[in-house]
Amino acid sequence: xxxxxxxxxxxxxxLIDPTSSRxxxxxxxxxxxxxxxxxxxxxxxxxxxxxxxxxxxxxxxxFKSKNQLLTYLISWYWGWMEYRLLFETANIESAExxxxxxxxxxxxxxxxxxxxxxxxxxxxxxIVISESAKSFLTKDVDKANKEGAFYNYKQFVAMVxxxxxxxxxxxxxxxxxxxxxxxxxxxxVFFAEHLPMLTNKQASADYITEFYKDxxxxxxxxxx
Amino acid sequence: xxxxxxxxxxxxxxLIDPTSSRxxxxxxxxxxxxxxxxxxxxxxxxxxxxxxxxxxxxxxxxFKSKNQLLTYLISWYWGWMEYRLLFETANIESAExxxxxxxxxxxxxxxxxxxxxxxxxxxxxxIVISESAKSFLTKDVDKANKEGAFYNYKQFVAMVxxxxxxxxxxxxxxxxxxxxxxxxxxxxVFFAEHLPMLTNKQASADYITEFYKDxxxxxxxxxx
DNA sequence: TTAAATTCGATAGTATTACTATTATATTTG
DNA sequence: CAAATATAATAGTAATACTATCGAATTTAA
Numbered sequence: 001x002x003x004x005x006x007x008x009x010x011x012x013x014x015l016i017d018p019t020s021s022r023x024x025x026x027x028x029x030x031x032x033x034x035x036x037x038x039x040x041x042x043x044x045x046x047x048x049x050x051x052x053x054x055x056x057x058x059x060x061x062x063f064k065s066k067n068q069l070l071t072y073l074i075s076w077y078w079g080w081m082e083y084r085l086l087f088e089t090a091n092i093e094s095a096e097x098x099x100x101x102x103x104x105x106x107x108x109x110x111x112x113x114x115x116x117x118x119x120x121x122x123x124x125x126x127i128v129i130s131e132s133a134k135s136f137l138t139k140d141v142d143k144a145n146k147e148g149a150f151y152n153y154k155q156f157v158a159m160v161x162x163x164x165x166x167x168x169x170x171x172x173x174x175x176x177x178x179x180x181x182x183x184x185x186x187x188x189v190f191f192a193e194h195l196p197m198l199t200n201k202q203a204s205a206d207y208i209t210e211f212y213k214d215x216x217x218x219x220x221x222x223x224x
Numbered sequence: 225x226x227x228x229x230x231x232x233x234x235x236x237x238x239l240i241d242p243t244s245s246r247x248x249x250x251x252x253x254x255x256x257x258x259x260x261x262x263x264x265x266x267x268x269x270x271x272x273x274x275x276x277x278x279x280x281x282x283x284x285x286x287f288k289s290k291n292q293l294l295t296y297l298i299s300w301y302w303g304w305m306e307y308r309l310l311f312e313t314a315n316i317e318s319a320e321x322x323x324x325x326x327x328x329x330x331x332x333x334x335x336x337x338x339x340x341x342x343x344x345x346x347x348x349x350x351i352v353i354s355e356s357a358k359s360f361l362t363k364d365v366d367k368a369n370k371e372g373a374f375y376n377y378k379q380f381v382a383m384v385x386x387x388x389x390x391x392x393x394x395x396x397x398x399x400x401x402x403x404x405x406x407x408x409x410x411x412x413v414f415f416a417e418h419l420p421m422l423t424n425k426q427a428s429a430d431y432i433t434e435f436y437k438d439x440x441x442x443x444x445x446x447x448x
Numbered sequence: 449t450t451a452a453a454t455t456c457g458a459t460a461g462t463a464t465t466a467c468t469a470t471t472a473t474a475t476t477t478g
Numbered sequence: 479c480a481a482a483t484a485t486a487a488t489a490g491t492a493a494t495a496c497t498a499t500c501g502a503a504t505t506t507a508a
Binding site for chain 1: 262263265266354355357358360361362363365366369374377378381382396397398399400401402403404407408411412414415418419421422423424426435438439442443
Binding site for chain 4: 449450451452453454455456457458459460461462463464465466467468469470471472473474475476477478
């Protein structure tokens, strides 16, 4: 996960680089498992310490708070998504088709059973769906932003936005459309499971993908 | 606020009805002020107690947790929005025009300086933008849902969805479109202030309204 | 109208959480 | 191999979220 492809993470998102030691790596891997299992609210360094058989103070040497650890994991996720996007859109001429691939990637990233160095990507995806809003909807958002917490997310949005600009250079809202699609797609997955009246679940597995593809292309094609 | 128009709140969202006593009402009013000021993470019953000059245990007699209090406030907000929607769409023949009004209501609800019995609605709107995702993105969402925590929100979505069904009875995604618009519009306000690279802020004040109106009508008109 | 029942708010707690200061133990380096 | 450095463990603390209990005030019912 953290070695084979090198995903850049801001140095301000950790105290000691967790990829640089055995303990650091087991913190990351077990944190994904535990947050996925019990949710970020109930997640504590003490509980994580029991699982990896280290005292909580050792974890504090790597991350100064559980919020910083969550931010690290989400930043890693978007770095990984950027990497996936490059692969998914490589060697494809048509900007339209590249955008379709990008939206499909956003809406189905959790479906695949991918493991990188023991980290379960689909569990990380679940964490991103349920917890990522909490990482930016805080009073500390400006400070976190300065520390590069959302760099990889913004980078991903910028990359897909540039595809939209290729399709329609006059379209004024590429970033707005994308953040709407990304956050919307994540919420629909959650709603389908827990609050079905807030979505319209369909028989076909890819209805979320189809909905947001349709939304994107209709919005882009005819300029407001 | 809590008397003049009677907004129905599930009985499971409080221990003692806060509208039934002086203390209860001051809990609600001061909670809006304090959560808006310091954010929900740093909000505690102890701090609220200092402001209203009552011990925290007295607040616990009304709400069993600070989460329950937040859920109450958000539920009240959506009850109020339902009331506003009825007013905004009353006596208007055209379903298209009613939908336009509904979207404008969603995207501009925080702009007006309305006070109801001392409660600042625009501060409540800010709270809904920053904190409402936290009220449902938890492991307890199913329990909260059973207790009617999201009843008013779902009701609001259902009401606007029925307008969409009037415009195009064959449209398959009215609820999905609406939750996308509502949560999206809230996020864009937040992004414009804190993470501008995730949106496309424009000179005109109503660009968010225009964007989502355009998105809605394009999506509804041509069925997928 | 007065005793019983109930509501209400205050006091004084507890377990847990998030985090830190300090010390002990490896590991690396010159 | 000794000094410097990195790493981890111990033992804390302040604050948080919440509870059990008690006395006073209010309401209800005979």
